[in-house]
Amino acid sequence: MSLVANKVVCITGASRGIGRACALEFVKHGASALILHYLGDVDTEAEVQSLKNEVEDQGVKTAVIAGDIGDPATAASIVSVGIQAFGRIDVLVSNAGICPFAEFLTMPHATWERTRQVNLDGSFYIVQAVANQMKTQNPQGGSIIGISSISALVGGELQCHYTPTKAGILSLMQSCAVALGKYGIRANAILPGTIATDINKEDLSDTTKRDYMVKRTALGRLGAPDDIAGPVVFLASDLAKYVTGASLLVDGGLFVNLQ
Known part of the structure; x- marks a missing residue:
């Protein structure tokens, strides 16, 4: 089943x-x-x-754009290059993010600023730029998916700079759903749990912590990137055509597992 047949999809941090x-x-x-x-x-x-190369071998066209997502010029460039190549953008996955673990009391202000710039400022810039393009496509509209985190809902000792940015992304998607619905644009958030990626590779190299995080899940394993990809495609598809302003927790049961 082709859930997103013929759609042009933009992904940051791809x-x-x-x-x-x-x-x-x-x-x-x-x-x-x-x-x-x-x-x-x-x-x-x-x-x-x-x-x-992998994507084009399967007959799908691509455009690639490099840049610091915390710079608003990058968002403008992404939209410009995308429209020049394909004429429209149907889906945005605002995914680019960083998480440099740090102690709160001794955290350099530069760490806070950079984390905010990439995670929250970058999300705002790309969502605003793509939404302006999608508005011109009305009534076709589009789907915007912000990659937030379970950290939008709970705290972490070494994440006092990170969790506020992910809560901000969740809030951004909620407000954008209200602001953009009249243009046929849906905005939703995905909240991943502990996913084994480069962003937390060093943190999870501690086998004691890794085993603890595995035991915290109801499904008895850490998430993999493709565990998030399926729900993202769902929110982009017409199966979710009446879903906007929602948050989907994809965490293997980590959040609900109190005991």
């Missing part, structure tokens, strides 16, 4: 982890073109080229 998994899942379900944003350093350059 070179690895959840972003990459989403790209591949959209291809599987019929997307016609992908606009892939990546940071632009040596590592992400190689990763996005690999993804581009």
